[in-house]
Amino acid sequence: MADEIDKFIGARIAERRADRGLTQQGLAMRAHLSKSILSKVECGQRPASPELVAACARALGVMPADLLGQPYIDKLRADQLDVLIQPIREALNLHNxxxxxxxxxxxxxxxxxxxxxxxxxxxxTDLKAAAVDLPAVMAEAIAVAHASGHPAAWALLAGLDRVAFNITAKFGFHDLSLVAASRAEYACERAQDPSLAAMAKWMHAIACLRSGEFDTGKRLHAVSLRYMEDAEDGVERDAATGQMHLAAALLEVRRGSADVAAGHLDEAERYAGLTGDVTPQRWLGADPPEERPTDRIGFRARGVHWYVFGPTNVAAHRISALADQNDHAKAVRVGESLRIPTGWPPMRAGQVHIDLARSHLWTGRDDAAFRSLLDAQRVAPQQTRYHPQVRETVVQLRKRERQSRGTLSHFAEWVGI
Incomplete structure (x- = not known):
């Protein structure tokens, strides 16, 4: 077990640093980090935050996934999930x-x-079932889009690209998720819908957030907001615009611009006051956010934004932003006041619990951190199993526990540690 723990993020940073011939001081200076913090991360005394991983990756000239160890091929093979990725890759290659x-x-x-x-x-977060079914449906949608050239068909295909984007990212194939974002941009150009085009740029910006390309992500966010200026007024536009401000907030936090990030969060909160909580069930239910009875397929194509937006998601992003700023005590306080509504998508609820586990860990509340991990496992098991932040939290909990606890040991084994 000790050997497995020592293979985690801090050790990978140290290994890549040595490969580049850098001292800890040299890497700290290139990454604009404290040498003391970097030293503690490398020796496993402090968990590696996402912003530290991104900063080290940029300084070392590697992808953050390389330092995170993603994708977790051994675990994916054990779960027979690695074979599901190639058909998605092939389907994405059919677009042109x-x-x-x-x-x-x-x-x-x-x-x-x-x-x-x-x-x-x-x-x-039934990612395996989604990955099994996606490629064949995507091939059909590609055929319809090319045969008809109808904007609704291209919009539908963009929605499937969004699904591919989510699945591949959650399994740790971030390069492939970027391909999915680019395919969505191709489809959205032909859908002739400004809000869909904005969605594709938003996807690309999220990919940049994951890869540490924060300045590029900021530029993409600006383009997405320009597209939204041409979208029709209504809940759909407000939810999409608000969601883009949430992504921009996280980008600005990672860029070190806390004040700008706070402005984006405040703007997102303003839009959330207009929309209320918008979920997939609301998009597709008997009372959708916008009635479009004469163009149901078109509405559903636009509804594929599937933005989980509203006051709850703004609060969830505040937790993440505060954690990225190392204000973990405040993140915990926001989490204690957050009430996740019944029916809120497990994908988002699981992420909230994962973020709170990190903040509980950093504030020395190990039992609360583990309870949050168990909550994430309960509501979103597949997402939790392959999440690098979960693994980093578990590594730290195992290092800090005074004696081995069966439940934590079993959880660590479950995530592949």
Missing amino acids: LGLDPDVRPRPLDRLADERDRISLLVHQ
């Missing part, structure tokens, strides 16, 4: 090839039903 005569697609409304079903699987 035109109509495949061997594909017999179903009507657009049937494909919209399939898109909705698979999207719900992702929000419920």
Whole structure:
């Protein structure tokens, strides 16, 4: 077990640093970090925060996933999930090839039903089921889009690209998630819908957040907001704009611009006051945010934004932003006042528990940190199992425990430590 723990993020940073011929002081200066903090991370005395990982990755010229150890191939193979990625990769490569005569697609409304079903699987974090079904539906959608050229068909395909973006990122294939974002941009150009085009830029910005390209992400965010200026007024526009401000807030935190990030959070909160909590169930329910009875497929295509937006998600992003600023005590206080509504998507609820586990850990509340991890496991097991932040928290809990606890040992084994 000790050997497995020692292979984690701090040790990888030290290994890559040595490969580059850098001392701790040299890397700290390049990454604009304290040498003391870097030393503690490398020797496992302090957990590696996402912003520290991104800073070290930029300074070392590697991807953050390289330092995180993603994707966790051994665990994916053990769970027989690695074989699901290649069909998604192949489906994403079909976008520019035109109509495949061997594909017999179903009507657009049937494909919209399939898109909705698979999207719900992702929000419920049933990632394996979504990954199994996605490639075939995507191939049909590509065929329809190229055959008809109809904007609704391209919009539908963009929604499936969004699903691929989520699945590949959650399994740790961040390069492939960037491909999915670029495919969504291609489809959205042909959908001729400014709010969908903004969604694609938002996806690209999120990919930049994960890869540590914060300045590029900021520029993409600015483009997405310009697109939203041409979108129709209504809840859909407000939810999309607010969600983009949430992404911008995290980008600014990672860039070290806390005041700018706070402004984006405040702006998102203003939009949340207009929309209330918007969830997939609300997009697809009997009382959708916007009624479009004459263009149901078009509405559903635009509804594939599937933004989980509103006061609850703004509070969740405040927790994440505070944790990234190392204000973990305040993050815990925000978490204690947050009441996750019934029916809120497990994908987002699980992330809240994962973020709170990190803040509990940093404030010395190890038992609370572990309870938050168990909450994340309960509501979003597949997402929790492959999340690098979960692994880093577990590593620190194992290092700090005075005696081995069976439940923590079993949890560590479950996530692959």
